[in-house]
Amino acid sequence: MNQHPNKAIMTSLIIQQWNNHSIYAAVIDEKMKIVSVGKTTVQNSCDPTAHAEVNAIREACAFLKTDSLPKGYWLYSTFEPCPLCASAAVWSKLDGIVYANDPRFKGNLPNWSFIKCKKVLEQGAYIHKVDLIENFMLDEIKDYFIKHK
Template sequence: MSQALEMALKAKAQGEVPIGAVLVSSDNRLLGRGWNQVIQTHDPTAHAEMMAIREASSYLENYRLLDSTLYVTLEPCSMCAGALVHSRIRRLVFAARDFKAGAAGSVYNLMRGYPLNHAIQVDEGPLQENAAALLRDFFESRRKLDGSE
């Protein structure tokens, strides 16, 4: 999770929402990593999870990421959760819950399998306060810049 936090800091440095993700194999080999790049790439799908999945799929030359684990600093949205299911990721570990759009239990739960064709093991909490503080500080500074505080 510490590597995912490093990716989140990279996103923050680029003016993006500070979310980072790292995808590893069952033997902890790095397969892919990503950070939010939505603004920079003008691509609404360029979430940290999607970038990590794309990098891993390219590296493995396979869209099926069997027996892998995704570490991400914020609970995935429904788009990213769908990509996790389609790529057959085995396990998701997220730091902070997303009570507005989380799709791993907070708002929706796309990880449990039925009626989808794949279930994902979900664990939460490692470095939760670090990830939550990073997001909170980012949005507080944004509101100050926008004059909405």
């Protein structure tokens, strides 16, 4: 049986964010193995939907040749998934999301109207229920946007 949250998985994503200066996400299978890793590539790809979470979900679905991920799959992210990413989790039928940081610690990022991931998942539960673990390992990542302007 899988145990979420997993410190080793989140630590690997946090280290990648600190080293490579991008938000990271990963899709984890029912055996707690990383299926795919995505990073934010919005600017490089000129694609406003190329968030880390969406990229990880796309890669996992392509690898498995499916548009619905199997039971037991979870999404880990170094930042709270936005409404786009939370909706992608619902539509891809992920069992859950674990995220580390949230918009309270966005540093110099511009202010934006933020709809909480939890709210999107609550509203999407009639399509597919996605569990949520918030602010896991927050202390290891919360200063990122202050230190990387």
